[in-house]
Amino acid sequence: xxxxxxxxxxxxxxxxxxxxxxxxxxxxxxxxxxxxxxxxxxxxxxxxxxxxxxxxxxxxxxxxxxxxxxxxxxxxxxxxxxxxxxxxxxxxxxxxxxxxxxxxxxxxxxxxxxxxxxxxxxxxxxxxxxxxxxxxxxxxxxxxxxxxxxxxxxxxxxxxxxxxxxxxxxxxxxxxxxxxxxxxxxxxxxxxxxxxxxxxxxxxxxxxxxxxxxxxxxxxxxxxxxxxxxxxxxxxxxxxxxxxxxxxxxxxxxxx
Numbered sequence: 001x002x003x004x005x006x007x008x009x010x011x012x013x014x015x016x017x018x019x020x021x022x023x024x025x026x027x028x029x030x031x032x033x034x035x036x037x038x039x040x041x042x043x044x045x046x047x048x049x050x051x052x053x054x055x056x057x058x059x060x061x062x063x064x065x066x067x068x069x070x071x072x073x074x075x076x077x078x079x080x081x082x083x084x085x086x087x088x089x090x091x092x093x094x095x096x097x098x099x100x101x102x103x104x105x106x107x108x109x110x111x112x113x114x115x116x117x118x119x120x121x122x123x124x125x126x127x128x129x130x131x132x133x134x135x136x137x138x139x140x141x142x143x144x145x146x147x148x149x150x151x152x153x154x155x156x157x158x159x160x161x162x163x164x165x166x167x168x169x170x171x172x173x174x175x176x177x178x179x180x181x182x183x184x185x186x187x188x189x190x191x192x193x194x195x196x197x198x199x200x201x202x203x204x205x206x207x208x209x210x211x212x213x214x215x216x217x218x219x220x221x222x223x224x225x226x227x228x229x230x231x232x233x234x235x236x237x238x239x240x241x242x243x244x245x246x247x248x249x250x251x252x253x254x255x256x
Contacts, residue, residue: 005249006203007164007222008240009033009145011065011114013051014042014074014228022227028054030236032252033061033222035112035145038093041067041075042114045100052100061252062101063145066093067114075115076182083130090134098138109255110164111135112145113152121152122178128155135161141256148177148219162256167220169199169239170229172211177218180211190231192238199223199239200246222253 012024013036021042028034034055037043043051055062067075069089081089094111101108113121113131120127128151135142136159146152148165156163170189172180180187189195202208208218225236240250 003249004203004247005251006220006243007032007061007253008236008250009035009063009112009166009222009224010227010232010236011035011037011112011224012227013037013047013065015047016042016044016071023233024051024227025054026233027225027227027236028058028060030233030240031060031225032250033063033110035063035065035110035114036097037114038064038066038097040069040089040093041071041073041117048097049100049103052097052104052106056101056104056106061109062097062106063110063112063143064094064097064108065112065114066090067117070116073116075117078116078120083126086127086130087134090131091138094134094138108139108142110143110145110253112166118146119179122147122150125151125155128152132156132159132161135159143253143255145222147179164221164253165219166222166224167199167202167208167218168224168226169195169202170224170226170232170235173208173216173218175210175212175214175216177216186211188226188229190229190235192231192235195225195235196238196242200242200248203243203248204246 132155144156
C-alpha cells in the first residue's frame with residue numbers, strides 16, 4: 001500500500017492594530033505550515049512577531065504570505081502594477097517577515113501569495129514571473145505554493161524553484177480547477193464534516209467535486225484551511241482527524 005503524506009497550511013497573522021482576525025493560536029495546534037501575512041494586505045509588526053514566535057514554538061513551518069498593498073481591501077482586490085513594482089513589493093514583504101523569523105531562530109520555508117495576487121498568479125504570466133523572480137532573488141531554496149497547472153507553477157519551475165501544489169478543503173472549485181470567486185454563493189464551505197470529506201477525497205483519490213458536480217483531477221502536496229472562517233479551528237480539527245483515520249500522515253513540506 002502506498003504511503004500518503006500531506007502538509008496542512010493556514011493563512012494567518014492577518015490581524016492589524018485593534019482589529020483581530022482569526023484564531024491563530026488554535027489553528028497552530030492542527031496545521032503543519034503557517035502562511036504569515038507580511039504587513040501590506042494585513043498584519044503589522046507586532047502581529048508578525050507574535051505569530052512567528054507562536055509558530056516556531058509549535059514546530060510549524062513558516063512561510064511568507066505576501067499580497068497586494070491593499071489593507072482596506074484585505075488584498076482581495078486586484079491592483080494594476082508593473083512587473084517591476086510587483087517584484088519589489090514581494091521582495092519587501094519577504095524581507096520584512098524574514099527579519100522576524102531570523103530573530104526567532106528559525107527560517108522561512110515557503111511563499112504563498114494571498115488573495116487577488118494568488119488568483120492573478122494562476123493565470124497571468126507577467127504576475128507569476130514577477131513573483132518567481134522575487135523569490136529566486138531573495139532565497140532560491142524557498143518553496144512556492146500555488147494551484148496545480150498555474151502560471152506561477154510554470155514560472156517557478158523555469159526559475160528552478162521547488163513548487164508545492166495546493167488544494168482547498170473549505171473552498172469550492174470551478175470546472176477548470178480554479179476557485180469559485182468568494183462573491184458567489186457556495187464559494188466557502190463552512191461545514192466541518194463536508195470539508196473533511198472533501199479533504200480525504202483530494203488526498204487519497206486525487207479528485208474533487210466542482211461546484212457543477214463535475215469530478216476534476218487534483219494532485220496536491222499541501223492542503224489549505226483558511227484561518228479567517230468563523231469556525232476554522234473546528235474545520236481544521238475535523239479535517240485532521242479524518243485524514244489520520246484514512247491512514248494519511250500529516251507532515252511539513254519537504255525542503256530542498
